[in-house]
Amino acid sequence: MTSLDSGSGVRVGPELASGHSTQVFRRHVMAKVPSAVVAASGLVGGYGVARWTRKRQLGGAVLAVAGAAAAQQWRQRAGGRAAGALTAAYVAAFAGSHPLAKKVGAWPAVFGVAGAVALASWAVADRRDG
Numbered sequence: 638m639t640s641l642d643s644g645s646g647v648r649v650g651p652e653l654a655s656g657h658s659t660q661v662f663r664r665h666v667m668a669k670v671p672s673a674v675v676a677a678s679g680l681v682g683g684y685g686v687a688r689w690t691r692k693r694q695l696g697g698a699v700l701a702v703a704g705a706a707a708a709q710q711w712r713q714r715a716g717g718r719a720a721g722a723l724t725a726a727y728v729a730a731f732a733g734s735h736p737l738a739k740k741v742g743a744w745p746a747v748f749g750v751a752g753a754v755a756l757a758s759w760a761v762a763d764r765r766d767g
C-alpha cells in the first residue's frame with residue numbers, strides 16, 4: 638500500500654487519503670489493534686472517564702462502545718460462541734469490579750478485572766495473530 642499525507646501530517650493509504658470511508662479506516666485500524674487491548678481499554682477508560690468527568694453515563698458509553706468493538710473482533714477472530722463467552726466475561730468484570738473495589742480500592746479493582754479480561758481475550762481470540 639502506498640502511503641500518502643492526508644493533510645494532517647498522518648501518512649495513510651490512498652483509500653483513506655481520498656476520504657473514501659470510515660469503514661476502511663475501522664477495518665484497517667481494528668485489524669491491527671488486539672481485541673485484548675480494546676477490551677481492557679474499555680474497562681479502564683470507562684472508569685476513568687466516569688471518574689474524571691463525574692458523569693457515569695459518559696463512562697458507560699465508553700465502556701459500551703469498546704465492548705461492542707471488542708465483541709465484533711472476537712466474533713471475527715474466534716466465532717460466535719467465543720464472542721458470547723468473552724462478552725459475558727467483559728460484563729461480569731465490569732460488575733465484579735464494584736464489590737472488588739470495596740476491598741482493594743477502585744483503581745486496583747479496575748486494573749485487575751481489565752487484566753483478567755485482556756488475558757482471556759488474548760488466549761481465546763488474539764493468540765494466533767502474533
